[in-house]
Amino acid sequence: MSVSRYCVKPPRLREHLRADVHSPASRGPATLTGRAILALLSALTLLGGGGCSTVLSTLGDDPAGAARGATFYLGGAGTFGNIGNYSVREGLRSGGYHGAIDVVPWQSWFGDVLRDQMDRTRNEREAQRFADRITEYARQYPGRRANIIALSAGTGIATWAIERLPDDVRVGTVVFLGSSLSRRYDLTAALGRLDGKLYVFYSPDDPVLRYGVPLAGTVDRDGDNRTAAGLTGFALPRSADPATVEIYNRKLRNMGWKPRYARYGYRGLHTDGTRERFVTAVIAPLMREPLDPREPLSPQPPAHAQGTTTAPAPNAADARTAAANAGD
Numbered sequence: 001m002s003v004s005r006y007c008v009k010p011p012r013l014r015e016h017l018r019a020d021v022h023s024p025a026s027r028g029p030a031t032l033t034g035r036a037i038l039a040l041l042s043a044l045t046l047l048g049g050g051g052c053s054t055v056l057s058t059l060g061d062d063p064a065g066a067a068r069g070a071t072f073y074l075g076g077a078g079t080f081g082n083i084g085n086y087s088v089r090e091g092l093r094s095g096g097y098h099g100a101i102d103v104v105p106w107q108s109w110f111g112d113v114l115r116d117q118m119d120r121t122r123n124e125r126e127a128q129r130f131a132d133r134i135t136e137y138a139r140q141y142p143g144r145r146a147n148i149i150a151l152s153a154g155t156g157i158a159t160w161a162i163e164r165l166p167d168d169v170r171v172g173t174v175v176f177l178g179s180s181l182s183r184r185y186d187l188t189a190a191l192g193r194l195d196g197k198l199y200v201f202y203s204p205d206d207p208v209l210r211y212g213v214p215l216a217g218t219v220d221r222d223g224d225n226r227t228a229a230g231l232t233g234f235a236l237p238r239s240a241d242p243a244t245v246e247i248y249n250r251k252l253r254n255m256g257w258k259p260r261y262a263r264y265g266y267r268g269l270h271t272d273g274t275r276e277r278f279v280t281a282v283i284a285p286l287m288r289e290p291l292d293p294r295e296p297l298s299p300q301p302p303a304h305a306q307g308t309t310t311a312p313a314p315n316a317a318d319a320r321t322a323a324a325n326a327g328d
Contacts, residue, residue, distance in 0.1 A: 062089055062101040069099030069145040069172075070137055071287055074130070076152030076178070076271070084151055084177075084274025088283075091276040095284020099145070102137075104130055104157075123153075123219065127160035134161065138169045145172040147196075147287050151274060152208070152230070155179040156219035162190040172196045173286050177273035178206055178230040180213055182222035185229070186237040188244045191251040195291040202233045203257040203268035230270075 073088050089101045134146055148171060150158040155176045162171055173196035191198060204210075209228040218228055233254030236245065257268045264282065265275035272278065 062093070064100065065098045066100035066137075067141060067144065069147070070102055070141075071097065071099055071147040071149060072102045072104050072130070072134065072158075074104045074148070074150040074154030074158055076154050076180075083271045087274050087276040088149060088279050091279025092284050092287065094276065095280040095287075097284050097287050099147075099287075102133075104133065104154075123157055124160055127157045128164055130157055130161035131164040134171070135166060135169050145195075145291065146170075147172045147174065149175045149177070149283065150179075151177045151271065153180050153219045155229075156181050159185070159187065159190050162193050165193055169193075170195045172291055173289055174198045175283055175286060176200045176229070178203070178209060178270045180209060180219045180228045180230060181234075182218040182220050183227045183229045183232050183235050184237050185218075185220050185222065185234070186239075186244070187234060187252065188237075188247055191247045194251055196289060197251050197253050199253045199255055199286055200229060200233050201255045201257075201273050202230050203272075204231050205257070205268040206230055206270050208270040 071092060073085065075084055085103050089103075092101055137144075137146055148158050148162075158174065158176075159181065162174070165171070171194050174194060176198065179200060179202070187198065206228075209230045213228045214226045218226055233256065234248075234252060236248055240248075257266070261267070261272075261278060261282070264278035264280075266272040266278040266282075273283075
């Protein structure tokens with residue numbers, strides 16, 4: 001697996017870029033106004049250098065273990081959307097993950113944050129490139145598990161890539177962090193291509209999604225619903241039929257913020273889920289969760305209101321996951 005795009009930077013700068021830039025969660029919860037969020041998005045856009053985000057994307061790559069499996073990581077929009085490239089890798093390794101770790105550069109060269117969030121036509125082209133990348137891995141290592149972790153707008157790229165996979169290519173476990181997809185985006189096609197589950201970590205206190213997304217819109221450009229799934233979890237689409245209810249029930253796990261997550265640096269802000277300690281303690285175990293594409297239907301349907309789809313743990317694999325993510 002290789003990085004297809006690369007922006008050359010001096011070695012010293014590359015070293016500095018290895019330090020992740022996170023939200024100030026370590027200093028306690030923060031509250032930002034809608035105006036401040038819009039100003040932040042605009043400032044990041046003016047900083048430009050979107051193409052140089054591909055430098056950041058190479059820092060988390062670790063091809064060791066490709067024959068044992070692979071986990072792909074997609075950051076969020078813009079140059080600084082690459083937050084987590086390094087910490088996700090280190091967190092997975094500390095959590096005992098032994099497969100390859102491949103950071104996927106999808107951010108734009110020009111336009112930065114706003115274009116990456118708003119240009120769906122371009123984003124779908126990037127999704128096809130990512131789908132080709134997953135397919136290439138599956139052909140090179142048949143039968144090996146491919147997982148995905150995605151942040152913010154990267155969850156849109158991940159979803160559309162999964163939808164575009166060939167019929168014989170499957171994905172294992174998928175984790176969404178701070179998703180800027182609409183809460184009612186129809187996940188039926190994507191869920192149908194998973195041998196594992198989709199875990200959606202969300203926080204109603206995420207200021208970027210609460211104040212920024214209503215102004216910029218969700219990454220899927222749903223003009224009727226500007227509530228991001230990263231605030232509430234995913235809800236059933238309004239036109240859900242019984243097949244959709246079934247697959248949401250079996251494959252989707254909305255994971256609301258828990259107080260115990262704060263001890264791992266995740267206090268509910270937008271990029272907190274990429275912190276190394278949180279990845280080690282909570283996400284890495286999911287990458288090793290047993291897969292069963294034919295698991296039985298859970299007896300409890302997902303909730304229809306308030307974007308919550310809290311399904312029970314009907315089998316041993318779910319029981320282990322529930323224990324790993326138990327509350328205080």
